[in-house]
Amino acid sequence: MRKTLILVLGLFLAGAALTPTYARELSGQEILDDLEFSNILSASGTAELTLITENVKGVQRKYSIRVFRKSGDDGEKQFLEYLAPADVRGTKFLSLTEKGREDQMWLYMPALGRERRIAAHMTEDSFMGTDFTYEEIGGNLAYEDEYSAQRLPDEELEGLSCYVLDLEARSEDVLYAKIQMWVWKDEMVPLQVDFWDPADTLKKTLTLRDFRRVEEELIPHNVVMADNLKGTRTILEITKITEDDVDDEVFTVRYLRR
């Protein structure tokens, strides 16, 4: 009796354990839901980055930046400070995106000795003049709302076994008509994202590499966005990242001047 019970239970458990993997493949949507990484600048915390922009001929401009972020239900706050090169050191940038309030952006230029408010609307398409849009650097890479996911046959990317997702825009009201994503099966993190425009040309390619575990989470320490039409690239290298909470005082105009 006990034996049979154990046997039944064992079979049941085995069945339960095996069913999701063997009896049924993960759907595209499920893979998206299971993604272990949303984006570099999406969570709250601080980071120090090297931001490299590269023109068509491979000439680079290199900046070191410190970022403080706080993301909550009522909106996002971001504080950014240039550490290098020397001539822009101390330039600070504050952006407040709060629900129910107009977006605000402030810039403090040490050479000027004062902060200035800058209009937000031109910054929509490019994050700090890089190849990233704000959405691409701070938004959720899962894109569940605007895109519907389809699974394509699995592929290997640099020797890593990946799920391949094809995301089709649900409406025509989006920047990209199609997005393709390679998700590393072992860790469920995206390794590459291709962005296609409505004319079906590959506009941008995002590659995420050098994943390291930071406070339980896998975070890519080398992120490259290539604009295939312009031939430019933006390289983000994370030198330090934490998810420590940041004092609200940082996100004030007064703090800019400090």
Add this chain to the structure above:
Amino acid sequence: MQRWIKLVLDRPWVFISAVIAVTISAAILLPRLTFDASIEAMIPSDDPVLAELETIADDFGSQELFLIALRTDNIFNPDTLSKIADLTEELELLPGIKEVQNPFNAQLVESGFLGIEIRPVTANIPQSNQEIEEFRDEILRSPYVGRLVTADGRGAALLVDLENTGHSRSRVLNSIESLVEKQTGPEEIYIVGDSYVLHYTEKAMKEDLRNLIPFVVVIIAGVLYFTFRSFLGILIPLAAVGASLVWTVGLMALWDIPVSIISMVMPVILVTLGIASSIHILNKYQESLERGLPKREALEETFAVITSPVVMAALTTAAGFGSLITAFVHPIREFGVLTGLGVLIAMGLSLTLIPAILILVKPPHKKAEAEERRGLLDKLLSTLTRWTIFNPRRVIAAILIFFLVLGAGAFRLTLESNIINYFGDSSPVKKGASVIEEVFGGSMQISVVVDSGEEDGIKEPAVLREIVSIQNYLNSFDTINNAVSVADVVRELNQALWDGDPSFYEIPETREGVAQQLLLFSMQGGSGLDSLVSYDYSRALITAQMKTLDAHMLSAVITEVETYLDDHYGNSELEVSLIGAPKVMMRLMSRYVQTQISSLLTSVLAVGFIVSALMRSVSLGLLSLTPLVFTVVINFGIMGYAGIPLDAVTSIIASLAIGIGVDYAVHYLSRYRLELSKHGNKAAALENTGRSAGRGIFFNAVALITGFLVLVFSHFKAISIFGVLISATMVISSLAALLVIPLLLHNFLEPKFRKE
């Protein structure tokens, strides 16, 4: 030679089939032929002027100006504004176009209620009266006056950024062309830019070739019919020149030599020259037949007599073309060598293919030439000769006056190298350029590069202030407008940061100030910096628009600017240099003069040498060159008086005139030698020569002039002028041969004629 002609007459089919075989192989190569009308193609690719331009394109992107210009009474009306918006939208949809800047989407840096703002002039296309009013105020206050809209509101421009790779330029330009065509009216809309001029030029070249070759064939067929009144009399010469043309163009394709605006005239020239020698041969053949000789004997006699003058004419003509190899301008060299080869090929074919065909076909009917016409011409020629014998002083005086008066015009000769001036005033490219000149103050891009020698050097306020002063200096010229640089962006930003206070339209005090403002600019999505400053901020570019000037003014302005830059920055740490299309043009122009001199000297030497060698007399060689001195000087005189500049096309006329024109003198002298040995009496010999050689010279000149005049119908003003001038030189050199040589022979010279 005699043996050769017997070989041809014995086995005509061997020669005919060989010619057909070579012609077919050459024809197979023809589709490989390419076209290149670019001004860069005129300069050797390793020339420093081009290298400079390339470096700049590397750093700052293509320096080419490409825009759509729109002109009407007043652009500030709903329809025209919508049209500008529509055009922009449609242009941006075309593949191969990166971006279109128009008066609506142009960026303004502003200090507004919400803070510093880099925003388009207007997000919506103004339609109501009030919106239009606001838009007008805004744009006319902006830095875009004179660049995207005119101050008087009569013109607008769309700056088009073309992609450099990936798309066929001509396909892109064709679609732009049809778009513009669709939108034209009531507004005038023009496409302006070097690449459009190039595109249009290539199209015009192809169209010219399509039209002019059949045209010259028809005209020449007419001349042939008039001369021989028989089907074969038309067909045989055309077959010979047709084959020589195909061979020559086949060589062009084989050697990957693109058709240029100069070599474009080659077919017409080759056909015309080839026909002239065929006429000569057929005339002689007919003469022999008329004397009652049977076909074979008539042909043998014809070629015994004709071979040497035909070879000599071909050699001198080829030498005239060949002398162009000393030219600086690449396409002129190619044209010279190829056409010279073509002339020799045509000679070879007329000495083989023509007898081979003639031996196979029935001899043509006796020609019923109108005796009256012959009488009239003979009378005219005799009169001409008698003048020179009996009134030498008067004739000499008349010739000298004519020569000096016309020749004096040579001192007024000007230069031209701007390809846009190769077109007539009614061509769309010329019209577009003149609209841009009129409303926007210039259609040529001129640039000054400031190299600080170190990374981020341009951010130094001292350097930026120098840039401002160079900019102001450039703008101080009436002929240079709209000089812009990175210093404008910096000053606009500075002003905006200080609440739009105009007194802050200045360069910040410190390098940090500049760097931080530029950072703000790029953070804000500001664009256009890349064309003004290199990515590492070591070099900056000041660009301005320059009016199309005549060569004299252009070089005066360029020299003045270069002297100024050298005086101010020759010893400074900044490396400052002037670049751009005007400098390429100046380089070309200086080289046209060099080309002219070197090719003229070479052709005189080569032709003189050939004639002396063949006639075994240096004095006869020199004598035959004298009519050409007249021809060349008068040609330059006519150009000077008519205001026709020396350019890529007209600079080849003198060499051609010598190579072709010397035939008349040679022809005259050969005949004179014959007559002198017959009569022993100078006067009688001259009179007979005047009549018989005169007739040949007359018909030859008529055939050549008729053929060359076909070029008048070219799309290119430069080429039609070339057609007229080269025809004029034929008139002058034939007349000079008939007047000057007898004068010299009768009054001054006793050349020794050795027996042949």
